[in-house]
Amino acid sequence: METAKLEKTENAEEIVIRRVKGSEFNQVFELVMDAFARARAGLTGLDVRRRRRMARFYRLVSGFLSLFDILHIDFETVLVAVCGDKVVGEVHVVPHGRRIWSIESAAVDARFRGRGIFRNLMKEAVGYIAQRRGERIVGIFLTSTAAAAKVLRELEFEIFEERSLMHLEIRETPLFDIKSDLSIKALQKEDIQQVYEICKRVDQTRMETYKFVPEDLLDSFASRLRKKIASIHSKKWVLHRDGKAVGYVSLTYTSPEEAGNIEPFYILPSENSSELASVLLSHVLNFLWTNNVRRVLVKLNKDYAETIEVFLRFGFKHVAFIGDVMKKPAYENHTETN
Numbered sequence: 001m002e003t004a005k006l007e008k009t010e011n012a013e014e015i016v017i018r019r020v021k022g023s024e025f026n027q028v029f030e031l032v033m034d035a036f037a038r039a040r041a042g043l044t045g046l047d048v049r050r051r052r053r054m055a056r057f058y059r060l061v062s063g064f065l066s067l068f069d070i071l072h073i074d075f076e077t078v079l080v081a082v083c084g085d086k087v088v089g090e091v092h093v094v095p096h097g098r099r100i101w102s103i104e105s106a107a108v109d110a111r112f113r114g115r116g117i118f119r120n121l122m123k124e125a126v127g128y129i130a131q132r133r134g135e136r137i138v139g140i141f142l143t144s145t146a147a148a149a150k151v152l153r154e155l156e157f158e159i160f161e162e163r164s165l166m167h168l169e170i171r172e173t174p175l176f177d178i179k180s181d182l183s184i185k186a187l188q189k190e191d192i193q194q195v196y197e198i199c200k201r202v203d204q205t206r207m208e209t210y211k212f213v214p215e216d217l218l219d220s221f222a223s224r225l226r227k228k229i230a231s232i233h234s235k236k237w238v239l240h241r242d243g244k245a246v247g248y249v250s251l252t253y254t255s256p257e258e259a260g261n262i263e264p265f266y267i268l269p270s271e272n273s274s275e276l277a278s279v280l281l282s283h284v285l286n287f288l289w290t291n292n293v294r295r296v297l298v299k300l301n302k303d304y305a306e307t308i309e310v311f312l313r314f315g316f317k318h319v320a321f322i323g324d325v326m327k328k329p330a331y332e333n334h335t336e337t338n
């Protein structure tokens with residue numbers, strides 16, 4: 001990418017935005033830790049050693065970015081705002097296949113806030129993705145973050161879903177009584193069509209936005225590799241009633257220090273959805289308990305009152321609202337493929 005120049009600071013140093021260099025990853029790591037991780041450590045837990053390992057891995061891979069450009073291989077990277085040799089802001093840009101990219105975890109050094117660095121990082125990230133002929137940009141943000149809400153509106157992102165972020169400290173093994181017509185099994189290839197139908201029924205906009213296809217339910221080689229590198233374990237379970245899939249959940253967890261993450265959690269609407277949701281959730285919480293993970297996060301569409309009610313009954317607490325946003329970047333001859 002071209003280097004974008006921003007304002008000059010009082011001591012006449014320019015702030016420039018460009019792709020990260022390998023030697024800057026430690027600074028990016030510290031910046032992200034300061035901006036997010038420490039503030040949210042109580043909620044998510046924090047395994048600093050694991051994050052450091054990942055930062056080291058990205059530093060290694062970043063050496064190949066120019067080669068990936070030449071070969072037209074999309075790879076995730078970080079755009080940084082740099083003042084002199086100091087990284088003062090950063091944003092992650094991540095390709096997800098099918099020309100869909102996400103913009104994630106933007107942060108600006110507290111001493112450099114309020115100077116438009118975030119706004120410019122976001123503009124450059126959109127430009128970077130357009131240059132790579134990305135067709136859709138997605139992102140999530142806490143709706144209470146005023147700067148994000150403002151800049152995303154300016155850049156014409158639209159909110160396609162609002163979710164409640166909920167949190168639980170698991171203090172006991174939930175009672176788990178499963179009726180004989182119900183069963184919970186790991187997701188198998190033969191389930192994917194039925195599970196895909198549940199996903200579409202419950203969360204159609206998300207499925208369309210991410211151009212989700214049934215095969216996406218099974219991890220690709222690349223995503224298995226990514227999880228291995230980041231030490232992310234995952235479980236996907238299907239709830240069956242009389243042999244028919246009626247619920248689906250995916251759980252990721254890393255180390256006992258960090259919170260597990262339930263996403264998505266879908267139950268086919270019916271008159272006993274609440275009971276089905278309770279059974280599936282009990283299964284997940286029992287699993288986490290057995291694996292010594294004592295806290296967990298979930299994001300649930302804020303309109304799904306019945307499911308939210310079940311999570312509240314299990315002791316989950318609402319933490320914040322999250323906006324899921326989407327934008328189609330504009331560039332010449334932009335025709336969207338489906």
Ligand SMILES: CC(C)(COP(=O)(O)OP(=O)(O)OC[C@H]1O[C@@H](n2cnc3c(N)ncnc32)[C@H](O)[C@@H]1OP(=O)(O)O)[C@@H](O)C(=O)NCCC(=O)NCCS
Pocket residue numbers: 035036105106107108109112113114115116117118119120140141142145146147148150151
């Ligand atoms: C959120 C964050 C990235 C903003 O960075 P920043 O460089 O200070 O933001 P900008 O200077 O580009 O501000 C963009 C707009 O938001 C406004 N804004 C910034 N911070 C604000 C705040 N705390 N409250 C209200 N408005 C705010 C600015 O006034 C500006 O609008 P204006 O130019 O019309 O005045 C930074 O505060 C941060 O790193 N926070 C912690 C990490 C985080 O929450 N990241 C979430 C990103 S999704």
